[in-house]
Structure formats: structure tokens, C-alpha cells
Amino acid sequence: MSQAGVYEDGPAFRRIVVGYGFWIFLLSDIVMFSAFFAAYAVLESATAGGPGGRDLFDLRNVAVETGCLLLSSFACGMASIGAERKSFRIFQIAMAVTFALGAIFLGLELGEFAGLVARGDGPGRSAFLSAFFALVGCHGLHVTVGLLWLLTMMAQVWAKGFREDIQRRILCFSLFWHALDIIWVGVFTVVYLLGAAP
Amino acid sequence: MTDAAGPSPPRDRAPGEGGARQGGVRGAVTLYLVGLALAAGLSAASFLLPATHLVYAPALPVALVVMAIAQMGVHLVFFLHITTGPDNTNNVLALAYGVLVVFLIMAGSLWIMANLNHAMPSMTSIMTMQR
Numbered sequence: 001m002s003q004a005g006v007y008e009d010g011p012a013f014r015r016i017v018v019g020y021g022f023w024i025f026l027l028s029d030i031v032m033f034s035a036f037f038a039a040y041a042v043l044e045s046a047t048a049g050g051p052g053g054r055d056l057f058d059l060r061n062v063a064v065e066t067g068c069l070l071l072s073s074f075a076c077g078m079a080s081i082g083a084e085r086k087s088f089r090i091f092q093i094a095m096a097v098t099f100a101l102g103a104i105f106l107g108l109e110l111g112e113f114a115g116l117v118a119r120g121d122g123p124g125r126s127a128f129l130s131a132f133f134a135l136v137g138c139h140g141l142h143v144t145v146g147l148l149w150l151l152t153m154m155a156q157v158w159a160k161g162f163r164e165d166i167q168r169r170i171l172c173f174s175l176f177w178h179a180l181d182i183i184w185v186g187v188f189t190v191v192y193l194l195g196a197a198p
Numbered sequence: 199m200t201d202a203a204g205p206s207p208p209r210d211r212a213p214g215e216g217g218a219r220q221g222g223v224r225g226a227v228t229l230y231l232v233g234l235a236l237a238a239g240l241s242a243a244s245f246l247l248p249a250t251h252l253v254y255a256p257a258l259p260v261a262l263v264v265m266a267i268a269q270m271g272v273h274l275v276f277f278l279h280i281t282t283g284p285d286n287t288n289n290v291l292a293l294a295y296g297v298l299v300v301f302l303i304m305a306g307s308l309w310i311m312a313n314l315n316h317a318m319p320s321m322t323s324i325m326t327m328q329r
Contacts, residue, residue, distance in 0.1 A: 012210055019212025023289055027296035034300040038307035063245050070237055073277055077230040080214070085223060175214045178277040182270050189244060189266035194259055197248050 015168055022172040026179045029142075033183050036135040037190060044195065046127035053128075053195025056121060058112070062192045065108050066184065072101035073181040080174040086162045095154050098177070102147050109140050132191065139187055142180055149173055211285040213278055233276025240269040 011017075044053070075097040082090030113133070116122060123133035153173050156166050244265045247253060253261045274280045280289050319327075 015215070016210050016212045019214060020210070020288060020292075023213040024292055027292055030296055031299050031303065034303045035307075038304045041304070041308055042311040059245065063241075066241050066245075067238075070234065070241065073273070074230055074234045077233075077277055078227070081223060081226050081230075084215075084226075171212060171214055175278060178214070178273060181277070182273045185241075185266050185269050185273070188241075189262050193244055193248065193262050197258055197262070 014164075015171065018168045019171055019175070022175055026175060030179065030183065033135075033138070033186070036131075036138055037186060040131040040135045040191065043127040043131040048126035048128075050126045050129070051121055053132075053191070056116065057192050057196045059192060059196055061108055061112060062188055065105050066188050068101045068105040068108070069181050069184050072098045072105070073178055075101065076174050076177045080170060083157075083162060083167060083170045088157070088162075091157060091162075092154060095150060099147060099150050099154075102143055102150070102177075106140060106143055106147065109136070109143075113137070113140075136187060136191060139180070139183055142183075146173075146177055146180060149176070210288055211279075211283075213280055213286075213289045215279065229276055233272055236272045236276070237269055240265050240272065244269075 075094050079091050079094035079098060082088075082092075082094055113136075116129075121129055123130045150173065153166075153170055156169070160166055244262055247261060247265075248258060274293070280286060280293060282290065
């Protein structure tokens with residue numbers, strides 16, 4: 001009798017166990033983000049007489065950010081193909097492109113934050129802006145960590161090559177990066193598009 | 199199923215891997231390109247839709263949320279390679295549980311807070327009560 005998860009030829013491969021464990025972590029990370037989303041949705045109208053989303057958001061900036069993150073997700077996919085094929089050049093070039101696009105995204109987001117704070121609309125202005133900075137800033141923090149992780153993977157492949165354990169780390173990194181893009185889809189829809197909608 | 203001639207149970211697959219398994223490099227790149235095209239199309243539609251008047255204005259939020267969920271599905275299938283295949287059962291079950299918890303947190307918070315807002319007397323009536 002064969003059942004799911006039980007095999008005659010021994011337990012699952014290390015790669016599958018590691019990937020599955022990281023998938024569970026990512027889902028718990030998404031659950032944490034859902035709490036931030038819920039807080040934002042509850043506090044969206046609590047502007048304390050200050051500006052609301054319609055007065056603050058520049059949708060053109062957000063569209064460029066979205067394009068950068070989507071293309072960097074694609075480049076990350078190319079990097080994982082390069083890693084699976086053990087092609088050093090494809091992997092490093094694709095990772096460099098991923099990093100560049102992610103860095104542009106982060107720069108645009110930090111520019112937006114700096115502009116808001118400079119106008120006096122920082123996180124202390126209203127409950128709405130506190131929730132906005134917490135949610136979008138938490139995503140930006142994840143992108144920052146992802147960029148550091150990306151550089152670490154480039155260095156590890158450069159120094160150690162495509163070893164089994166390095167391959168597993170590349171798999172986890174690509175899952176992390178793609179999951180960040182999924183969360184960004186929620187951010188640009190719930191925060192920016194619904195916030196700026198008439 | 200005890201007969202050795204039957205198909206052996208498929209190995210579990212880690213999320214994110216297996217894109218390059220079928221069809222070689224070209225197939226894998228094509229898979230990512232299809233995902234990129236679908237995701238870019240949905241993103242562009244989300245950004246452009248409010249400017250056009252194709253959708254009845256009060257229905258706009260629902261349309262945007264539906265397109266966001268569709269795009270998340272595209273990302274899951276084409277970038278994270280979460281499929282409905284028998285080798286992906288564990289990944290899909292974990293995802294289903296995650297979606298359930300996300301739904302409970304979001305819907306529950308909005309429901310409870312809207313209810314509290316509704317039950318709370320307005321600020322002006324609190325001020326008059328204090329006098």
C-alpha cells in the first residue's frame with residue numbers, strides 16, 4: 001500500500017525537506033504580513049485630520065517600483081535555471097540583474113518615505129500613516145534582507161561553486177524573493193490602488 | 199496498489215524546484231516568460247483600470263482585488279512552481295492552511311473593528327455625556 005509521503009526507497013531527499021521547511025517559514029511570514037494588512041485596513045480612515053492616501057500617493061512611482069520588482073523576480077528565475085544547469089556565468093549575471101532591480105525598487109521606496117517625512121507626514125502624523133509605514137516599511141525591510149542574502153549567495157557560488165548545500169540555499173533564496181513579489185502585489189493593490197481610488 | 203507494474207508513487211517536490219525538469223532550459227525559460235507576461239498584464243490592467251471607465255465605479259475595488267488574487271496565483275504557479283500535481287500535495291496543503299489563517303486574520307479584524315466602530319458612540323455624544 002503506497003501512501004503520500006511514504007516510499008519504499010527511504011526518506012525524502014534533503015533538498016525537498018529543506019525546501020518544504022522554508023516554504024512553511026514563508027507562509028508564516030505571509031501570515032505575519034496579513035496582520036499588518038489587517039491593521040492598515042482598519043486604520044485606513046483614521047487620518048486624524050491629516051492627509052489621506054489620495055493626497056499622498058504617487059501612482060507613477062508605484063508603477064515603476066512594481067515593474068522593477070516583477071522583472072527582478074523574473075531575473076531571479078533565470079538565476080535559478082543557471083544554478084540548476086551549473087552555469088556560473090548565467091547565474092552571476094542574472095543575480096546581478098536581480099540585485100540591480102531590487103536596489104532600484106528600494107531606492108524609490110526610500111525616496112517616497114523621505115519625501116513624506118520631509119513634508120511632516122511621517123509615521124507620527126496619524127494612525128493611518130503609522131500603519132502605512134509599518135506595512136510598506138516591513139516589506140522594504142524584507143527586500144533589504146533579501147538583497148544582502150543575494151550578495152551572500154553570489155559570493156558563496158564564487159568561492160565554493162555549485163555544491164549541494166549552496167544549491168539548497170539558492171533554492172530557498174529564490175523562494176524568498178518570489179514570495180516578496182507576491183506580498184508586493186497585495187501592497188500595491190490594497191495600499192496604493194485602493195487608497196488612491198476615487 | 200501492490201503490483202510492481204503500476205506507476206510508482208511520485209516523489210514529493212520542493213516548492214520552487216522542477217521548473218527546468220520538463221523540456222530542458224528552453225521549456226523552463228518559456229515557463230518564466232509566460233508567467234512574466236501574465237503578471238505584467240495583470241499589473242498593468244490594475245494600474246490602468248481606475249483611469250478608464252470600463253468598470254462601474256463602485257465595483258472597482260472588487261475588480262482590483264480579484265486581479266491581485268489572480269496575479270498571486272500566476273506568481274505561485276509560474277515562479278514558485280506550486281502545482282496541483284501529486285508530487286506537490288504537501289506544498290498545496292501548507293498553502294491552503296496559510297490562506298485560511300490569512301483569511302481569518304484579515305476578515306476577523308475588519309469585522310470586529312467595524313462592529314466596535316458601529317457600537318461606539320460618536321465623539322460629540324461622549325463630550326456631552328461628560329458635562
